[in-house]
Amino acid sequence: MAPTTDLSLEDIHALVLAVLQAHGADAANAAAVAETVTRAERDRALSHGLFRVPGYVKALKSGKVKGDARPELNATTPAVMRCDARNAFAPMAHKTCLPALIEAAQTFGLAGVSIQRCHHFAALWPEIETLSEAGLVGITCVSYLPWVAPHGGRAPIFGTNPFGFAWPRPGQDPIVIDMATASMAMGEVQIAAREGHAVPLGTGLSPEGELTTDAAEIAKGVLLPFGGHKGSALALMIELLAGPMVGEAFSYESKERDNGDGGPAQGGQFILAMSPDVFSGTEWAAQTERFVDRYGDIDGARLPGAKRHAARRDPGPRSVNTPLLEEIRALLP
């Protein structure tokens, strides 16, 4: 076990805020990212919390991301809007567009936003949980750098392409799906390679294009989608929705223009908000609770997001990986 240091959520927030401001983010941009990082640590979703801070700083230092960006929101119709993030980190774009998206979805029953020129480096659940807190269903996806080969192929064209879905449960934690369509995150494969662990067959291919359980070989080769041809089809859907649908790049196009600084590449995000009140009326919430009760009676069945929501209830300090904390503190002036 790596050494850890206990830190309160307030201290985590203050640290991220200070680090980002030290590297050129203004108060609004730094606060948006710090909130997203702190929500991840609160939920013990470590791969999207403090772990991302060095990457955020790299993107600020290279100038790829603008720490003083003011994203611009324009309504194309009463139910569709475009958000030019102007090279902000995604949480700043969400601060700009989610209130208007929520209002439009509550009025028209559904609404969508195309986010362009954005840099997404977090989980998807923060933005769709914001929608579910407003009683809305949220659907979102982003694409990323091309590390994943399509089913049947050996050359990468898809990003790890996560998909998010949140279903509101008034007075309860929402049901939240947030899943990569890759079999495994490349970061996890790299950690397995470093530690000498095998990964399940089907995770990826060696540089020679062969199935292998050797993580080091996959780290030099390509990942595969989860679930064979079906997962591959979903990865393709996400390429389309987070790319041309929203006026942004496919994963391969993102890579071609990225400066390789290690921070998040510029890309698009598709977000849809829908009101079950408008789609169906008032029965959906009680009907959902009856389903959840029945689902909960099945031994071994877990609701997506439940583990994170349980972690959230602990208001106490979080155990932060000490070397990571030292790396982040070294970024302070």
Added chain:
Amino acid sequence: MAPTTDLSLEDIHALVLAVLQAHGADAANAAAVAETVTRAERDRALSHGLFRVPGYVKALKSGKVKGDARPELNATTPAVMRCDARNAFAPMAHKTCLPALIEAAQTFGLAGVSIQRCHHFAALWPEIETLSEAGLVGITCVSYLPWVAPHGGRAPIFGTNPFGFAWPRPGQDPIVIDMATASMAMGEVQIAAREGHAVPLGTGLSPEGELTTDAAEIAKGVLLPFGGHKGSALALMIELLAGPMVGEAFSYESKERDNGDGGPAQGGQFILAMSPDVFSGTEWAAQTERFVDRYGDIDGARLPGAKRHAARRDPGPRSVNTPLLEEIRALLP
């Protein structure tokens, strides 16, 4: 190989029309279903073509489905509508709602319809390809009788819960995903059981809840979702979207009220139409073609729907399973 009989697409259409009308469907309802069946045979999508006709007839004979239904469409907002199918087969509901859905999506950029009291017994691609022909992205799902256990569990709660997505390509065949979130259709498992074939580990569980490759054991037990916990999460999403989202039943509720006649159970359908022109502008179509070219350069990569679209180009007769054809002809007066 089973014996086959060659039949033109016109003859297939006329046969289905006559059989349905002989069992109480009026001209409009029979024509809607006959068109859907004929499109499936045209695309050599045999599991959703003539194979379904005996089941359509069973539902008419039991009175569960109304052969003279006139589905009712009401706009809740300019972009959301509810379609009470009044116990029609799904193709009749689509005839009623798709033109209005297309118009709303072209005007507002996106639109949704909640279909209620409907009986869906076909593939999902016919309705979403109709959307893509209008330059729209289509997303849809239905749930079905509970045959699938959630990942980690042993008791069924999900239907085979298919998901459909179509991406328009002006002047070209659309990209069309139409996939069950179950690892395999129960019909395929039953055929494997009958023929003594093994199925892949992970397809389902025996009545004792154990993983097995024995199709006969799975046919007595439960199916599993494709792709482990991720596919299971998507099956759950579809339960929510095709159930409470649209004011209809979860799979387990559908089963509780179904009369077991072997025809399609009453359930809901969620359909979303979105305009990439409104979401992003005019570049998406050319950008998609550049992606498709690059994708096509990857050996072994296949575009979802391409096999069906290739089959479609053959205007000649289709080889129909002779015993099935005799069974259907016996349904004529």
